[in-house]
Amino acid sequence: MGDAIIAFLDTWSPIDLVLIAQNFDRFLLGAWVTLQLTFLSLVVGGCIAVPLAIIRAGNNPLLNAPVWAFTYTFRGTPLLVQTYLFYYGLGQFEWIRESFAWGPVLSQAWWCALIAFSLNTAAYTTELLRGAIESTNRGEVEAAKACGFSKRMRLKRIVLPSAFRRALPAYSNEVIFMLHGSVVASTITIQDLLGVGRWLNGRYYLAYEGFITAAVLYLVIVLVISRGFRMWEKNWLQHLYPHDAVKTNPKKGLANFRI
Amino acid sequence: MGAIIEYQGQLLQGTWVTIQLAIFSAMFSVALGLLGAWAKLSKNILAQKTAAGYTTIVRGVPDLVLILLVFYGGQELANQFGSLTGLWDYVEISQFAAGVGTIGVVFGGYMTETFRGAILAIPRGQIEAGVACGMNKYLIFRRIIGPQMVRYALPGFSNNWLVQIKSTALVSVIGLQDVVYNGFVAGRSTRLLFTFMFAVLMVYLVLTAISDFGLRWLDKKYSKGIVRSDDG
Numbered sequence A: 001m002g003d004a005i006i007a008f009l010d011t012w013s014p015i016d017l018v019l020i021a022q023n024f025d026r027f028l029l030g031a032w033v034t035l036q037l038t039f040l041s042l043v044v045g046g047c048i049a050v051p052l053a054i055i056r057a058g059n060n061p062l063l064n065a066p067v068w069a070f071t072y073t074f075r076g077t078p079l080l081v082q083t084y085l086f087y088y089g090l091g092q093f094e095w096i097r098e099s100f101a102w103g104p105v106l107s108q109a110w111w112c113a114l115i116a117f118s119l120n121t122a123a124y125t126t127e128l129l130r131g132a133i134e135s136t137n138r139g140e141v142e143a144a145k146a147c148g149f150s151k152r153m154r155l156k157r158i159v160l161p162s163a164f165r166r167a168l169p170a171y172s173n174e175v176i177f178m179l180h181g182s183v184v185a186s187t188i189t190i191q192d193l194l195g196v197g198r199w200l201n202g203r204y205y206l207a208y209e210g211f212i213t214a215a216v217l218y219l220v221i222v223l224v225i226s227r228g229f230r231m232w233e234k235n236w237l238q239h240l241y242p243h244d245a246v247k248t249n250p251k252k253g254l255a256n257f258r259i
Numbered sequence B: 001m002g003a004i005i006e007y008q009g010q011l012l013q014g015t016w017v018t019i020q021l022a023i024f025s026a027m028f029s030v031a032l033g034l035l036g037a038w039a040k041l042s043k044n045i046l047a048q049k050t051a052a053g054y055t056t057i058v059r060g061v062p063d064l065v066l067i068l069l070v071f072y073g074g075q076e077l078a079n080q081f082g083s084l085t086g087l088w089d090y091v092e093i094s095q096f097a098a099g100v101g102t103i104g105v106v107f108g109g110y111m112t113e114t115f116r117g118a119i120l121a122i123p124r125g126q127i128e129a130g131v132a133c134g135m136n137k138y139l140i141f142r143r144i145i146g147p148q149m150v151r152y153a154l155p156g157f158s159n160n161w162l163v164q165i166k167s168t169a170l171v172s173v174i175g176l177q178d179v180v181y182n183g184f185v186a187g188r189s190t191r192l193l194f195t196f197m198f199a200v201l202m203v204y205l206v207l208t209a210i211s212d213f214g215l216r217w218l219d220k221k222y223s224k225g226i227v228r229s230d231d232g
Helices: A002-012 A017-022 A024-057 A061-076 A079-092 A102-106 A109-134 A138-146 A151-188 A193-204 A209-236 A250-255 B002-006 B008-041 B045-060 B063-085 B095-121 B124-132 B137-174 B179-190 B193-222
Strands: none
Touching: A017 A024, A017 A193, A017 A209, A024 A061, A024 A109, A024 A151, A024 A193, A024 A209, A061 A109, A061 B193, A079 A109, A079 A151, A079 B137, A079 B179, A079 B193, A102 A109, A109 A151, A138 A151, A151 A193, A151 A209, A151 B063, A193 A209, A193 B063, A209 B045, A209 B063, B002 B008, B002 B193, B008 B045, B008 B095, B008 B137, B008 B179, B008 B193, B045 B095, B063 B095, B063 B137, B095 B137, B124 B137, B137 B179, B137 B193, B179 B193
16 A cells, blocks of 8 residues: 555656655754754844843933944844854954854854844844834833832833733744744755755755755744744733724625725 | 955946846836735635735745745756747756746735735725726726825835845855855955955945935825824
């Protein structure tokens, strides 16, 4: 039975499904590397972004200017070039090559990717968090002031909790953007999901199989992530929805209009 | 710095390729976006489903994967098709065409959403008024929807364009001699990769800054006579 299926696929499938199945464990390993890089850079980038966003939303020009320069540079240039700058560029300086961090960290593709990705997502997250902090309801802050909250307390108890919630929809985009951006890792020799696809195509001299498998797996990951975020949003943003939103179908309102 | 001046010809040439790539793919993506928005808002179920599938796939798969698939797979497919039908002998897809095609298709998906949102933002009453005046669909699109759509779509378009310029860097992976590729080659031969990658970074920063400026000017132009609320 199994042989019959394989023989059938061998003759009739336009792409070599058997080969993909044989190497599927490699693809899963690649997906694991992709998820790892994405998740770790989101965590590191998020930790950098929170204090920077507070600075950006504040009005200290001395602190604000360098943070603005950081976010502007990292948001205005391609992630590919940023990654190249770290991976290929740092070796140009002798003092870096002789420092203790060179061998275990800065000469390793994986670490360079992680550093570049973290800084990149930190820049984007800073700006979207800044927007969320700035759109905090004025009355809430005034109420906190009237209750005698210190500035620190206001941030911790009033501003940040609601800002995080408001930033959630935009942040889900950033997560998917980072996942997409992580393909850059395959250009600096890392065997991530796309890296495995490129390896398969190179090894067996194929044109589609590796890329199509990688594409399908990326699509699955993106769909799972966005589904997860939607559930999360429903949980955390319930108070922001109109009260009768559950009953009315939002699509209905638009259905009448067609061009 | 001296090395950059020495290699400025290559860098400028690469920058020009990048600009061309960005502009052509943007034109392609705007065309696809209009088509996609029309399909998504049409009554035709097949068109709706096709457009929905298109935007899901294109926004779910990373652009580099699609670029590689189109460049290597597309060429193979074209040649298999050619030998099967006998229409052509051997074709080679150029890196530039693969880049413009793929980036155009990918951002067409994003533009579809932008234009769809822009069309839906136009108050319905205006379209009803058009119908009441006896205008047909095309006239309504040309006189009422079209001109206002530009204004509503501009913020989304600006965003897409800024991302699109940066995405063109990925085409260097398939060997297109854009600013990243040329900068990398120059950096490798002079052993000054940091210097050259930094110069490339600056090129992109300048391109983004110029576009930012231009788009802001366009935004001002198209929102003439519109009063914005203070807290908006």
